[in-house]
Amino acid sequence: MIAYDTIGVTYTATRQPDPRVGALIAAALGDARSVINVGAGAGSYEPPQTVLAVEPSPVMISQRPAGAAAAVQARAEALPVAAAAADAAMALLTVHHWADLAAGIAELRRVARRRIVIFSWDQRVTREFWLVREYLPEAAAFDDARTPAVERLADLLGGARIEPVLIPMTAATGSASRTGGGPGPTWIRWCARACRSWRSRATRPWRRDCGGSRRTWRPARGTTATVTC
Numbered sequence: 001m002i003a004y005d006t007i008g009v010t011y012t013a014t015r016q017p018d019p020r021v022g023a024l025i026a027a028a029l030g031d032a033r034s035v036i037n038v039g040a041g042a043g044s045y046e047p048p049q050t051v052l053a054v055e056p057s058p059v060m061i062s063q064r065p066a067g068a069a070a071a072v073q074a075r076a077e078a079l080p081v082a083a084a085a086a087d088a089a090m091a092l093l094t095v096h097h098w099a100d101l102a103a104g105i106a107e108l109r110r111v112a113r114r115r116i117v118i119f120s121w122d123q124r125v126t127r128e129f130w131l132v133r134e135y136l137p138e139a140a141a142f143d144d145a146r147t148p149a150v151e152r153l154a155d156l157l158g159g160a161r162i163e164p165v166l167i168p169m170t171a172a173t174g175s176a177s178r179t180g181g182g183p184g185p186t187w188i189r190w191c192a193r194a195c196r197s198w199r200s201r202a203t204r205p206w207r208r209d210c211g212g213s214r215r216t217w218r219p220a221r222g223t224t225a226t227v228t229c
């Protein structure tokens, strides 16, 4: 069972890339002339010099735009690619899904000649976001069990530069990282359809209540959140 064959059906509608995040990813890739995108999904943040996208879900592959790099249906743990096949390999918002993280990162190291870029999140920060901490402890626990620590990623890479990527509140991407949390009323639009932890047990009551339509939800603190179920 490939999770994103179910939860990825609306991916391109709910999780568009944000140009500010994209600029940081492009800068991290530096002057790499060829890139292999692992866990590529629908191709968010994929630079023009991408030579191959590797993705296990046909539903995600089907959402790749016309003209995008060729995609092969495969997993990070066994890349169907020769050693040192590209200048760089990148893995964006995907390592928490891999069944064998160490094997997947070993594969990134095998195929990349010069650079590896991984974009993930620090679960210690996300779990302290008030909405998650106070209202979605089960979603936090779900991600606690799956999200690799940034330091572990760096260890598996044999050392790495760790750069914080601050997600603007106005970011286009509908991931759990796009959060408000400042004082005063905050408008948050959550996209629960295409985010695995939000489909965990924690959000079932919300999704049932929503009946598929957008619903305005008023938690404590006077904050208004629009939850798209």
Ligand SMILES: C[S@@+](CC[C@H](N)C(=O)[O-])C[C@H]1O[C@@H](n2cnc3c(N)ncnc32)[C@H](O)[C@@H]1O
Binding pocket: 004, 008, 038, 039, 040, 041, 042, 043, 044, 045, 054, 055, 056, 057, 060, 074, 075, 076, 077, 091, 092, 093, 094, 097, 098, 099
């Ligand atoms: C949150 S999406 C990210 C997609 C894309 N990288 C992006 O930034 O929009 C996670 C992707 O990882 C893929 N994935 C899951 N398990 C994988 C594995 N073992 N190897 C490679 N990709 C995997 C999923 O199918 C999904 O497309």
